Amino acid sequence: MAPTLSDRQQLSYIASQAADARLNVELETEGMTLNIGPQHPATHGTLRIIARLDGEQVVWAEPSAGYMHRGYEKLTEVRTFPQVTTLINRIDWLGSFANEVPFILAAEQLMEIEAPPRAQVIRTILFELSRIANVSLFLGDLGVQMGAITPVFLAFRDREYVLNLIEGATGGRFHPNFDRIGGLKDDLPKGWIDETKQVMKKLIAFCDEIEDLLFGNEIFQSRMRGIGVIPADIAKEYGLSGANLRASGVDYDLRRDNPVGLAWDKADWKVWTHPDGDSWARCWIRLQETRESCKIVQQLVEQIPAGPIMTKVPRIIKVPEGEAYVSTENPLGEMGYYVVSKGDLGPFRVKIRSASFNNISVTPWVLKGVYVPDIITILASLYFILGDIDR
């Protein structure tokens, strides 16, 4: 019987091994530099990775960011406080509403005001919806790095429902610009809550679908398990946050451990961790978190309190002198704003602590010694948005 193709491949592999052993010669390799990007399907934006290779193994690799740097920290200094939200919306463009919240909260902290309970709950719902919109695209895009196309179509279909919800509430699909100092711009439209409940059912079904399609796939498992392991102490030292940190076994979630006036505690949900710290764990945590987010939304829409959505704020907002750092658990990790005010209409200095900047800074460490195809899967599992790195 003629050997099958795979048998033949196996035989030739064994033969070459035997030949190497007989000759006792190591394969001679020549160092080369490989440039990946700036444009690559694995990067959500433009990121260039310079990798020095020995054969197929990475000796040294470094990401080169900055292709999208827009100087937001400088631009905030010439804008007023309400105008800053239009800029910071665009930092993590897949979950825009979540970007606005920490800045608004920092301004509110300096002004010593608080949004009414109704606004807080609606903020939390929209926050979680942006997380679902962001992470569902990640889950779909994950397959593309390994040649699977179907999940991305599923993700775009189901993400559309969430974007429609966000559009229904805020009027904007990508950049809602809906959060205001002291509350929200508008109240929820009629029928929105019923639609949200239906969409959340669809999204939970989408998570199951992705779990079957990708996470149950043997190719996916063998490409992800044990690859790109980041131990907990390295993750802490580099300031990894969000799912990347929890995948290394660190049980820390700002929504539970340091909530800042939002309504996370009104819902019953769970923080997931994983001991492995590999690419698989990071993706798996994100899948579970999307389910938890759906649960949070399902519970919170049942208990939106009545009342105003805006507290009393002066017509012209002047933030008193002071400094405040407020961070929230955003889709990509901990995002915070260090706001310095000198009592003017606009901030004196805003330091934007974006999650991806820290998350991606670990890549030179984690890419050392991996093989070329693994660069892509590791980057995919670290999940960054280039706008979030470059700001």
Next chain:
Amino acid sequence: MAPLSDTETPSTDEAPQALPGDGLREGIVDDLRNRIGASLIDSHIVPNTDLTVRVATDAWAETAAALKTAGFTWFSFLSAIDWMPSPYGNGENDPTVERAPIDMTITQGTCGGETRMQVFARLTDLDRHVGITIKADVPDDAPVVDSWTRSFAGANWHERECHEMFGIGFNGHPDLRNMYLPGDFEGHPLKKDFPLLARMVKPWPGIVDVEPMPEQPEPAQDAAEGGES
């Protein structure tokens, strides 16, 4: 195929710890004072919210090591503040019209300071759920401080960014290259005396939204009308 749940460890269901109180923050300041002594210049606690300390420039790197052993193992960010008021205003004026001179006196914020620029960084204790902001002056004549990369490898990129944006040098940094800008770029964009060219050329159209501040505030009427609509 292995079951999907073979290695999962859902976190413990125990109740979340209470938010750290000011007593804990005072304890942290005392602990830090024991470790670095008189190098701890000032500390400021925002009630139930936050903690800021200022240390001497010489003790900048030492503070990082001390706090790391004290439990602040999670590195958040490192950056700088230029306390000089911008000589170009807030960009809300018409550049073709001559402006009143701007008051250029430098006033530092929380915990004070003596120099124009300050570096500041943030660390978090993941077990006690408490964060701390650390500040230090950057000498005016030689804007160089020690690098934090020995204690926190993650400070590497933050110091590179800080170096190109503020022109602050970091002693002991392995590779202080530009991160965003071209290597031959002149100037440091986040310094206050670096002009934002778009504002120098023409007034920003967005500024029409801002009404001038009334001379006397009218709290009763304004506050009753609520927020901007």
